[in-house]
Amino acid sequence: NTDDTYDLGDSAKQWNDLYVDGTAYIDDLDVDSAEIGDINITGSTIDANGDLTVKSTTGDVVLDANGADVLLKDANSQYGALTNNSNNLIVKSGSSTALTFSGANVTTGGTVTTGGNLTMGGTTISRTGVLTLDVSSNISLDADGGVTVDNITFDGTEIDLSSGDLTVDVAGQIILDADSGGDILLKDGGTNYGKFSILNGDWVLTQPTANKDI
Numbered sequence: 001n002t003d004d005t006y007d008l009g010d011s012a013k014q015w016n017d018l019y020v021d022g023t024a025y026i027d028d029l030d031v032d033s034a035e036i037g038d039i040n041i042t043g044s045t046i047d048a049n050g051d052l053t054v055k056s057t058t059g060d061v062v063l064d065a066n067g068a069d070v071l072l073k074d075a076n077s078q079y080g081a082l083t084n085n086s087n088n089l090i091v092k093s094g095s096s097t098a099l100t101f102s103g104a105n106v107t108t109g110g111t112v113t114t115g116g117n118l119t120m121g122g123t124t125i126s127r128t129g130v131l132t133l134d135v136s137s138n139i140s141l142d143a144d145g146g147v148t149v150d151n152i153t154f155d156g157t158e159i160d161l162s163s164g165d166l167t168v169d170v171a172g173q174i175i176l177d178a179d180s181g182g183d184i185l186l187k188d189g190g191t192n193y194g195k196f197s198i199l200n201g202d203w204v205l206t207q208p209t210a211n212k213d214i
Contacts, residue, residue, distance in 0.1 A: 146155030
């Protein structure tokens with residue numbers, strides 16, 4: 001009795017039902033369909049009557065789709081997909097591209113909405129075209145090194161212009177409101193040459209340099 005010698009039936013004479021009460025040791029199983037517990041396997045479809053858990057106790061779970069797409073469906077309706085594009089990941093919502101990864105970089109296909117804080121580790125926000133910040137309340141920007149807009153820098157209590165003239169142009173009034181003593185100082189290169197102040201309800205114009213005209 002040589003091992004791997006005898007067949008149990010053949011393609012022309014097949015057995016009907018096989019009942020095994022115990023363990024069946026089979027090297028290769030080729031069936032049209034199979035029912036294992038609550039799982040039905042037919043052709044290329046695995047159908048579970050309840051929840052289906054894919055678990056690897058010692059290794060990884062690998063999804064390898066040669067067609068580049070891993071489709072996510074609910075009742076046969078697609079709600080998402082994971083797509084390979086030149087070894088970069090594309091995440092789709094429905095059939096629309098939501099996230100496109102290129103290495104460690106990601107590009108969104110729509111609007112990013114967050115209910116919490118947004119922390120950035122880089123140094124640059126780059127936008128082609130107009131960038132609009134639309135908020136329902138205040139914007140608080142904490143930048144220890146200052147904020148530069150074109151060649152104007154806002155830093156602490158200073159507004160610095162790197163070159164040229166600074167024009168303040170408003171449709172209404174320009175209001176200078178100094179609570180501490182009511183002093184408004186006029187300087188040139190850091191040197192004080194004039195002061196507007198209030199004294200006992202009177203408006204006072206002061207020249208701080210002795211023997212100089214107003």
